[in-house]
Amino acid sequence: MSIDSVSDLWDTLLGAQPDPPGLLVLVTAVIALVVVSFRPLWRVARNAITIAHEGGHALVALLTGRKLRGIRLEFDTSGLTLSAGRPTGPGMMFTLLAGYIAPSLVGLGGAWLLGGNRITLLLWLAVVLLLLMLINIRNVFGAVSVLVTGAIVFGVSWYASAQVQAAFAYVGVWFLLIGGVRPVFELQKLRGRGRMPESDADQLAGITHVPAIFWVGVFLVVDLAALVVGAFMLAGQWLPAVSNTP
Template sequence: MAGSAFVFDVLNDAFGRQPSPSREVVIATAVLALLAVLVRPAWKVMRNFVTIAHEGGHALAAVLSGRRLSGIRLHSDTSGLTLSRGRPTGPGMVITGLAGYITPSLLGLAAAAILGGGRLTILLWILLVLLVLMLIMTRNVYGVISIVAAGAIVFTVSWFASAEIQGAFAYAFAWFMLLGGVRAVFELQQSRFRRQAPNSDADQIARLTRVPAIVYVAFFVLVCLGSLAFGVRLMLGPVRDLL
């Protein structure tokens, strides 16, 4: 009976509604996330989490489009690589290529929607499940260490932290993914402009579809900025409420 009561309490905590942090805390987490994105030393470290989401997006898109996922690699320079098997051309390859740069922002938007419903703990559990699935397919040591570290942070917060800390962490995560996704896309175009990224996702898709790569960069920008705009509305309300 004690075991059943424990399981019930855990599930109730996970699926039940938790009180959202105060508006001041939500704004403070947004400021912290913005600093993590804009301050170069912080961004060099935190960008690893954007890369995890980016490569996870490639992996999920590959599986959903009928390709066979071979493995994921994460590198210390915050780059990554997702390998899949299947036709070297066609919709599956295009969908897989398109997914990477938009996934961090879409993940941030999904997190904002879940937080809007007061489901703070379930968001953290979903993140843990996604990290475990990525860990299974990761094929290099640095990638394993990165994902295990991220999972340890999320697990510690979800299991041991108070509701207030969980709420602040969850909102900081949503803000960081929304803002970090935007910066990653602008870095992509900056690298392309300097001719430092001839094999970027946008350029690879361009070669597959014979559509200029800048069209796909514009698509990434629209999705990321749109996600940020909707995320702001979900977490802070309409702009007029902020004035």
């Protein structure tokens, strides 16, 4: 690859794309909301939330000095991240805390990038993160799930037009922001039925001696805050575009 090619690639990666069409932000928000709300679609798309959830556990485990043992993603959209280290203390606490807030925080970061029209950069960062996660996947379905997701994101970033890239990126970010909230309600519903005695919230309760419902509340507050802030960021893209539409 020539120097000019590397320079062009770098400019493409870091450069800002054109402002989105007037109604793109609104339409993609509606699409994401439908996917999250319609159960058959949600059951498939929820794998992306699980990938972000387990990726959050894994990243925070490494940042807090724990040793990552591996990640499993299951067909029923559940997941498991194993790390070695002290079973109590701040490292374990933050690792457990990260899962249910990770999709929403990733979505918030994506909204910030979209606010600067860094659509290509957002897509390529997603590919890099998925490749890093793939290294630590320890089951076949998980590997296939991450590979397929990464291939779709890479294909859009490399071959699709700017308009398709923008629509894909906005749907993805809206989906993470909106979809990050639903699993918290699902968690509490399953806990109420006694079907998740070892949930992240219950494990946090065990090591902090603070009731599990408090941690469920923390998950929900963080996710809702990310949704509100992210929505304002994305709305900031929509309003000027609408006002400039002839």
